[in-house]
Amino acid sequence: MAHEVEIPSVEHVSGTGIPVRGNDIDTDQIIPARFMKVVTFDGLGEFAFFDLRFDDEDEEKDHPFNETQYQDANVLVVNANFGCGSSREHAPQALMRWGIDAVVGESFAEIFAGNCLALGIPTVTADQATIEAIQDWVVANPDGDIDVDVAAETVTYGDTTVDVDVDEAQRKALVEGIWDTTALMKANENAIAETAANLPYVGSD
Amino acid sequence: MSRGTLYDKVWDRHKVTTLPNGQDQLFVGLHLIHEVTSPQAFGMLRERDIEVARPDLTHATVDHIVPTDDQSRPLGDDAAEEMMAELEANVREAGIQFDDPTTGNQGIVHVIGPEQGITQPGTTIVCGDSHTSTHGAFGALAFGIGTSQIRDVLATQTVAMEKKQVRKIEVTGELGEGVGAKDVVLTIIRELGTDGGVGYVYEYAGEAIESLGMEGRMSICNMSIEGGARAGYVNPDETTYEWLRDTDEFRDDPEKFERLKPYWESIASDADAEYDDVVTIDGSAIEPVVTWGTTPGQGIGITEPIPDPESLPADKVETARRAQEHMRVSPGETMEGYDVDVAFLGSCTNARLADLRDAAEVVEGREVHDSVRAMVVPGSQRVKAAAEAEGLDEVFREAGFDWRGAGCSMCLGMNADQLEGDEACASSSNRNFVGRQGSKDGRTVLMSPKMVAAAAVTGEVTDVRELPKREVEA
Numbered sequence A: 001m002a003h004e005v006e007i008p009s010v011e012h013v014s015g016t017g018i019p020v021r022g023n024d025i026d027t028d029q030i031i032p033a034r035f036m037k038v039v040t041f042d043g044l045g046e047f048a049f050f051d052l053r054f055d056d057e058d059e060e061k062d063h064p065f066n067e068t069q070y071q072d073a074n075v076l077v078v079n080a081n082f083g084c085g086s087s088r089e090h091a092p093q094a095l096m097r098w099g100i101d102a103v104v105g106e107s108f109a110e111i112f113a114g115n116c117l118a119l120g121i122p123t124v125t126a127d128q129a130t131i132e133a134i135q136d137w138v139v140a141n142p143d144g145d146i147d148v149d150v151a152a153e154t155v156t157y158g159d160t161t162v163d164v165d166v167d168e169a170q171r172k173a174l175v176e177g178i179w180d181t182t183a184l185m186k187a188n189e190n191a192i193a194e195t196a197a198n199l200p201y202v203g204s205d
Numbered sequence B: 001m002s003r004g005t006l007y008d009k010v011w012d013r014h015k016v017t018t019l020p021n022g023q024d025q026l027f028v029g030l031h032l033i034h035e036v037t038s039p040q041a042f043g044m045l046r047e048r049d050i051e052v053a054r055p056d057l058t059h060a061t062v063d064h065i066v067p068t069d070d071q072s073r074p075l076g077d078d079a080a081e082e083m084m085a086e087l088e089a090n091v092r093e094a095g096i097q098f099d100d101p102t103t104g105n106q107g108i109v110h111v112i113g114p115e116q117g118i119t120q121p122g123t124t125i126v127c128g129d130s131h132t133s134t135h136g137a138f139g140a141l142a143f144g145i146g147t148s149q150i151r152d153v154l155a156t157q158t159v160a161m162e163k164k165q166v167r168k169i170e171v172t173g174e175l176g177e178g179v180g181a182k183d184v185v186l187t188i189i190r191e192l193g194t195d196g197g198v199g200y201v202y203e204y205a206g207e208a209i210e211s212l213g214m215e216g217r218m219s220i221c222n223m224s225i226e227g228g229a230r231a232g233y234v235n236p237d238e239t240t241y242e243w244l245r246d247t248d249e250f251r252d253d254p255e256k257f258e259r260l261k262p263y264w265e266s267i268a269s270d271a272d273a274e275y276d277d278v279v280t281i282d283g284s285a286i287e288p289v290v291t292w293g294t295t296p297g298q299g300i301g302i303t304e305p306i307p308d309p310e311s312l313p314a315d316k317v318e319t320a321r322r323a324q325e326h327m328r329v330s331p332g333e334t335m336e337g338y339d340v341d342v343a344f345l346g347s348c349t350n351a352r353l354a355d356l357r358d359a360a361e362v363v364e365g366r367e368v369h370d371s372v373r374a375m376v377v378p379g380s381q382r383v384k385a386a387a388e389a390e391g392l393d394e395v396f397r398e399a400g401f402d403w404r405g406a407g408c409s410m411c412l413g414m415n416a417d418q419l420e421g422d423e424a425c426a427s428s429s430n431r432n433f434v435g436r437q438g439s440k441d442g443r444t445v446l447m448s449p450k451m452v453a454a455a456a457v458t459g460e461v462t463d464v465r466e467l468p469k470r471e472v473e474a
Helices: A090-098 A110-118 A128-140 A168-175 A181-186 A189-197 B006-014 B039-048 B078-094 B109-116 B130-138 B147-156 B181-192 B214-227 B238-245 B254-267 B314-327 B353-363 B381-389 B392-399 B449-458 B464-473
Strands: A012-019 A075-077 A102-105 A123-125 A145-149 A154-157 A160-163 B015-018 B024-027 B030-033 B058-061 B097-099 B124-127 B141-144 B158-161 B165-172 B200-205 B231-234 B277-282 B289-291 B299-301 B342-345 B373-376 B424-427 B443-446
Touching: A012 A128, A075 A128, A090 A110, A102 A128, A102 A145, A110 A123, A110 A168, A110 B147, A128 A154, A128 A160, A181 B147, A181 B158, A189 B015, A189 B024, B006 B015, B006 B024, B006 B141, B006 B200, B006 B254, B030 B109, B030 B147, B039 B078, B039 B147, B058 B078, B058 B109, B078 B097, B109 B124, B109 B130, B109 B214, B109 B381, B124 B130, B124 B147, B130 B141, B130 B214, B130 B231, B130 B238, B141 B231, B147 B158, B165 B181, B181 B214, B181 B277, B181 B289, B181 B299, B200 B214, B214 B231, B214 B238, B214 B353, B238 B254, B314 B443, B342 B353, B342 B449, B353 B381, B353 B392, B353 B449, B373 B392, B381 B392, B424 B449, B449 B464
Parallel strands: A012 A075, A075 A102, A102 A123, B030 B058, B030 B124, B058 B097, B124 B141, B165 B200, B165 B277, B200 B231, B342 B373, B342 B424, B424 B443
Antiparallel strands: A012 A145, A145 A154, A154 A160, B015 B024, B024 B158, B289 B299, B289 B443
16 A cells, blocks of 8 residues: 655745846756766755856855855745756755745746646746846845745735736645645546557557 | 647547646656666655556666766766666666666667657657657657656656647758758757747647658757757658668567557648647758857857847846856857867767768768867667668777767766866757856857767868868868
8 A cells, every 4th residue: 555645735935035046047057967976865955056156176156055144045036947958856856955945936947847846846937027126125135034925826025015927737736735746646547547548559567 | 729739639648637736647658767867756656655557668778877988887986886776776676678788778768769669659758858858759749857757657657747839840941951950950949049938849840850860850859848848749750650660669560560550640730730839940041050158049050140149138148148258259250160179979869870970971081180089979879889880980980089888978977978177069969058068167069960070070160061162272
């Protein structure tokens, strides 16, 4: 008998923000390939954005993930096409294990957003001006509270509340606590077998 | 919404149900696994005490970490050996077929599927690698997935997905001399943007696509993901069937071929299919394309000037400025004459037999430039053997190329093949991201296999069409 897994709902994420600016930040930058020579995700947090954070002598470079005021942040605020490139789940895993619980941005690569969802991390979007305003606010208010309300599709920072978009399937999955799809899909074993039986190329197992 | 496309038909055939979250649950016809993205998924299955649902529809190889020189065990790199051993233990326990390097069938996951005939039209294929879109060349729906989704597929042989829109990209006309599939796809990504495909799958069509062989179609579908599309495909046709007829799956079983062919024909997009978007590109106007920056969308024709960042759309300016600083290029110049230190012919984009033939044709009778370290890394052990059977290895070796074993190699630098320092690399691979080829100061210029060959012999980015003329002048 398979073990049941408790899946929490993610209606909103609250905490402080951390801005990482720039378009087209790919997953090779979020977690360089050499740190993927591992068979578990456990230690990946310390390698998030590694090559953007450290030079060849392992000296710290300017990067928000190095800055003291952001060390407890859990809402990452990014720009366009974040998480493009490789499908490696190591990227959202590294962010999650560093402490990120939600990502707010202009747009996300689809596999990246899907990987985040599989970890219960919302990826919510808004237009460029809205995102830049949030980033500027976070810089000015590193201790200020941000609330990402997944159910209501809003982000509140300081006294400001803005509308954001949450993909409908993502919203439903997070709010209803059905984002871990293994058990959900395993429950349909008969229908799976039926679909397979109707495919001319699939043999019986 | 689209209607009557291959995407719609294959989706409907594989849809198990709509899940409570609104996503569709899709049956997976083939699950390809490799050593980098699967171990954690097997770990999660063990935690939940779940067995692999359909080992018969799961197929494993090793490609990302495998050394391309000495593959004797234990592997020289401890971390690589651990990953290899983990994969071996997982596939043995589950009873999954594994093309390890001792079998003669090992290779890049997107090369071995098509060559063995397990990549077929009208199937759904997933793999924990974004270039799974490659398999769309056969009229399959093929998606890259993350590790949690690998867990889902191992557990249920299904995956949860949302249906996308379909954009038909029609490439008209005949491709010019020296112009190939890689130039076409780099042009598409440049024109539509690296995020232009978000929310879409791409159907590639038109004379320029249909006249390509399967290898060229694979190169194009391979890079769908660099354009932001979740998948890309070409409708199956006689070219597709000819390829399949000669694979392991059907060579000795013509009855199976005849049994499946009507299905393959039935899933092709209808003549009156409806698309969410249609884009037309003039194939005859495409010239050899190279990248000047650090995303695959930053490409230009070899005779075109590098753009001034200020002339680009506002959201591209900053990325372009940083890219030009990294690559050390200036607006107004062309990429022709850009010095290269390394020539890499390999990757799931361009390491098939046809790619090696293309490059060998350029290399034959010439020598690798003194300042260039040049390597050929065949996409699979079978590609390597086939190339050796027709003497391509000799052509490359005589010219001064290093002839290596099959694997992902320098494409992403998870093995010993990496750029060093600020080396510039003429590369047939798919990504020019900063740090991608193993050195964060490395500079990658993406181009076709022919153009890599030309760069290898001249030591600089070179218009392959001008290569013979240059020798006459010299």
